[in-house]
Structure formats: structure tokens, C-alpha cells
Amino acid sequence: MSVTGNARQTILIVDDTPDNIMLLSTLLKDRYHTKVANSGIAAVHILHTLGAVDLILLDVMMPELDGYETCRRLKADPDTAAIPVIFLTAKNRAEDEAQGRALGAVDFLSKPINPGVLFSRVAMHLTARNVLRVPD
Known part of the structure; x- marks a missing residue:
């Protein structure tokens, strides 16, 4: 995704709770x-079929494939490894954050989400990604 001109960046919201998806979508x-x-x-399917995104907001506690395993798979794939992942979760112990960061997440935000913190962290990580990105 490009940030040249007025192109808006794309964020993938991953959460198993429809209310959380609605809230985040509305905010962003x-x-x-x-x-x-x-x-x-x-x-994982969306990223492999519909193309890359600029940032992923990822819940931790989901059935079948939790956020930690999802992040592990994304970071192991060269096509998705560089996409910044921010965990959004009700898990708020230091060990939870350490595990997420060890898997390659750039940030870890606790639910309930504070919109101001969400906006600033998303903007910060998108800016950092764009500064570090090598031109094509």
C-alpha cells in the first residue's frame, strides 16, 4: 500500500466479536x-488472496487460531512478515505483552480501547513503517 499523495492506508481488523469489529471499523x-x-x-486467507495491508489490529483470544498463532504464521511468511501487528486484547499481564512482542508485534493495547491511544499508536506505527520501507 502506498502513502503517496492522498492514498489512505489499509488496516486489517481481526476479532471474533462482531461488536469489536464494528467499533474499530467505525473509529477508523x-x-x-x-x-x-x-x-x-x-x-491469513484475506492476506494471501486479497493482498497486503499496511497494519493489522489483532485480537488475542479467538477460537481455532488465536492471535498469537496468527501473528506467528504471518511473521513466518515473507509476504506478510513486514506488516506491523498491534495486539488488541483484554489480556493485560506483562507476560501477555512480552509474548506478543516476542512474536513480532509492534504494540499491545488493552481493551476496552481508548480511541485517542488507538489513533496515536496506529499513526505512529504506520509512519515508522513508511520511513523504514525500501522504495520499489
């Missing part, structure tokens, strides 16, 4: 394009 829709997935399996 005026600033970013959003894609949604209701599971880790769906997120």
Missing part, C-alpha cells in the same frame, strides 16, 4: 480503509 473509517476478518484463519 474516516482515516483509513479497513478490511475485517472474524478469525485468524480468515485473516
Whole structure:
């Protein structure tokens, strides 16, 4: 995804709770394009079939494929490894954050989400990604 001109960046929201998806989509829709997935399996599928995104907001506690395993798979794949992942979760122990960061996540935000913190962290990580990105 490009940030040249007025192109809006794309964020993939991954959460198994429809209310969380709706909240995040509503908060972000005026600033970013959003894609949604209701599971880790769906997120991996979306990224491999519909193309890359600029950032992923990823819930930890999901059935079948939890956020940690989803992140592990994405970071192991050269096509998705560079996409920043921010975990959004009700898990708030230091060990939870350490595990997420060890898997390659750039940030870890606790639910309930504070919109101001969400906006600033998303913007910060998108900016950092764009600064570090090698031109094609």
C-alpha cells in the first residue's frame, strides 16, 4: 500500500466479536480503509488472496487460531512478515505483552480501547513503517 499523495492506508481488523469489529471499523473509517476478518484463519486467507495491508489490529483470544498463532504464521511468511501487528486484547499481564512482542508485534493495547491511544499508536506505527520501507 502506498502513502503517496492522498492514498489512505489499509488496516486489517481481526476479532471474533462482531461488536469489536464494528467499533474499530467505525473509529477508523474516516482515516483509513479497513478490511475485517472474524478469525485468524480468515485473516491469513484475506492476506494471501486479497493482498497486503499496511497494519493489522489483532485480537488475542479467538477460537481455532488465536492471535498469537496468527501473528506467528504471518511473521513466518515473507509476504506478510513486514506488516506491523498491534495486539488488541483484554489480556493485560506483562507476560501477555512480552509474548506478543516476542512474536513480532509492534504494540499491545488493552481493551476496552481508548480511541485517542488507538489513533496515536496506529499513526505512529504506520509512519515508522513508511520511513523504514525500501522504495520499489
